[in-house]
Amino acid sequence: MPTTSLVDSKYFTVTCVLILILGLFPGLPQFLLGLPLCALKLAFSTRQFSSPSNIVTCPTGCAPLDSVDMSSSWFQKTFTLPSKSRGSYLITDHVESSLPEIKDYKVGILNLFVQHTSCALSLNENWDSDVREDMSDALDRIAPEDRKGNLYRHSAEGLDDMPAHIKSALIGASVTIPITNGTLNIGTWQGIWYLEFRASKHTRKVVATIQGEKR
Numbered sequence: 704m705p706t707t708s709l710v711d712s713k714y715f716t717v718t719c720v721l722i723l724i725l726g727l728f729p730g731l732p733q734f735l736l737g738l739p740l741c742a743l744k745l746a747f748s749t750r751q752f753s754s755p756s757n758i759v760t761c762p763t764g765c766a767p768l769d770s771v772d773m774s775s776s777w778f779q780k781t782f783t784l785p786s787k788s789r790g791s792y793l794i795t796d797h798v799e800s801s802l803p804e805i806k807d808y809k810v811g812i813l814n815l816f817v818q819h820t821s822c823a824l825s826l827n828e829n830w831d832s833d834v835r836e837d838m839s840d841a842l843d844r845i846a847p848e849d850r851k852g853n854l855y856r857h858s859a860e861g862l863d864d865m866p867a868h869i870k871s872a873l874i875g876a877s878v879t880i881p882i883t884n885g886t887l888n889i890g891t892w893q894g895i896w897y898l899e900f901r902a903s904k905h906t907r908k909v910v911a912t913i914q915g916e917k918r
């Protein structure tokens with residue numbers, strides 16, 4: 704019948720054109736199939752950039768971003784440590800009473816920095832005072848006094864001075880402690896230590912810096 708052959712020849716033409724197009728652009732079907740995925744990706748990425756809080760990724764377990772106030776507060780002050788001669792001392796209580804501002808922070812970081820070169824700050828056992836005495840003795844063995852005069856060049860300030868510099872470099876001048884809900888979040892057996900390495904009493908200055916979000 705003439706109508707059927709007309710339809711047949713139409714299909715034939717369309718098929719020929721399709722084959723021609725596929726021949727010219729072999730990647731076309733893949734491109735067409737990928738279009739919906741592309742559109743989805745685009746939608747999500749534009750959403751992310753339209754709202755700045757969405758850019759910050761939140762690992763599982765942390766507070767939901769909507770409830771976090773991103774504004775942060777800085778606080779700084781200097782206080783002195785009780786004057787001590789050589790030894791290791793627990794100063795957690797002294798730090799807390801010198802810094803009532805810790806209570807103002809919901810979440811934050813306290814940095815303590817001692818401005819001297821012959822003492823140190825550390826975090827260590829808060830219970831048995833033997834640990835503090837053993838630490839001082841161990842450091843004396845690591846950096847002994849130069850009684851025979853053949854270990855160090857620097858001796859102008861006395862036998863105890865150069866060992867004090869070495870111990871100070873080994874232990875460090877600062878500690879950083881997390882603040883959680885207005886308290887120092889240290890472990891049950893942890894305390895803040897001030898290690899004095901000079902033989903005679905010295906008064907040491909500490910710069911305390913707090914950064915965090917207030918309560």
Ligand SMILES: *[C@@H]1O[C@H](CO)[C@@H](O)[C@H](O)[C@H]1NC(C)=O
Pocket residue numbers: 884885
């Ligand atoms: C935070 O500390 C306050 C007291 O300062 C207490 O009432 C509250 O329960 C604490 N919140 C958490 C989550 O520990």
